[in-house]
Amino acid sequence: MEPIINNTMRVKRMNQELVREALRNMRQGTKSMVAEATGLSLATCRNILYELLSTGELIELDLEESNGGRPAQMYMYNVNFANIACIMVKAGVTVHSLTFSVVNLAGESIEEGYQEVEHMNEELIYELTDRLILKYPRIRALGIGVPGAVHQGVINSCDIPNLIHVNLVAPIQEKHKVEVILDNDMNLTVYGLYQRRGYHERKSLIVTTFIEGSLPGAGIMIDGHIHRGNSHFAGEVAFLPFGLSHAEQYRQLHNRNTFHSLAARAVSSLIAVMNPETIALTGDLMKPGDVELIRNECLKYIPELHMPHLILLDNPDEDYMCGLIKMTLESLSYSLQLVEKRR
Incomplete structure (x- = not known):
């Protein structure tokens, strides 16, 4: 029976994501509008809308203007339901740097910052992560870009020698229970350019x-x-x-x-x-x-x-940060439902 249960949960998650994406794109809409945009039945949309409302991921608006029939309830996606944090690690000739951005689910900036460091290491990245998550407890995912090759969460070559062979992902995930994306700076830059x-x-x-x-x-x-x-x-x-x-x-x-x-x-x-x-x-x-x-x-x-x-x-750097934000937001596709576990 377990494969059937897993498959049922997978379909449910996919349907939830379809509803989220539809409302993010529409900004606001009714149950019927969501059903039309997603291809899901009215009953399925109703159940998912109620679930997302109960967690605060959706906001209930006023009734739509009546066209002669019974006015329908309007819903809006709550872009401030969660945040993400993104950190760009850059190598320099004499000093290195950390650039961060905290954004909402629409990619709108909440705080940005920059600091130069003479000797970069993983502890500085952990300290910045701790500070941001303490200040913004709604952070659900963290994206980190590094000037090097990354495989299975480990940096195996890097322009910053102190970061070679460092696993940045596991310690942050274990400590903060958030999604962590770690990728090469050039992958993120080309992805950001593609999006922009x-x-x-x-x-x-x-x-x-x-x-x-x-x-x-x-x-x-x-x-x-x-x-x-x-x-x-x-x-x-x-x-x-x-x-x-x-x-x-x-x-x-x-x-x-x-x-x-x-x-x-x-x-x-x-x-x-x-x-x-x-x-x-x-x-x-x-x-x-x-x-x-x-x-x-x-x-x-x-x-x-x-x-x-x-x-x-x-x-x-604009494309780099754009790519990092986009990829980190995408990592939340199925994880927002786990929000209550961290509260």
Whole structure:
């Protein structure tokens, strides 16, 4: 009988999420409007609406204006029912930084903050998490972006050496009983760019970054989905077989005489393997005019027919935070019903 029970619960959760999503999109609506938007029966919608009302996830509004018949009850999704917190971990040449944002379920900012640290480690991230959850007890999920490769909650390569081999997910989940999302900064940046540019179709998009003090990396969207790879190593272009050590790569990328050639080899490799529609180039090593220079270098390897649109991404941190917020909100799809366990 257990598989049947599990399947029943799964269907119920899916239906609840359909109702949530419908009301989030409509802002407010009646039972009939929700049923039409979701394809669920009126009876199913009524039961789910009552359940969400009982937890405070929905707000009951006034009756709709009558068109001659009996006016129906209006409902609105309570975007302040819960919060999420997002933390961007960034590597710098001399100092590192933590940027955070606490938002509601509509992604509207409640508090933002920034701090620079000379010696970054996991304890600083835990301290910030503790402080935010203490101040905002409605936080139900935490998103963390890091400049490195992440697999099964563990950072296995990183531009901040103190974070290598650190499992950031399990300690926070165990202590605070919240959803925790940990992902690579470039995955989050390309996802944020995809969302902010309104790519509704299944486009292929890459963001490649060339940052002072670090080796390059890339975030990849293929047909509308983040491509992480088997062990979440996709996009680590510094490991391409250039025939150069990481130290020599670093030297050439930080030398204006060799930067464009090496950057173009990395970009050309991504084009040949992924064949994206657009590649966004970013990072403080990128200067005005570099996009065209890199494009011309790429044409030495890639036929014009297959060259993607190359653009310069001026404010990648906005896309980074957008991607982190979107992904963290998505992690709450089935977990809001567990809210009462933390009260």
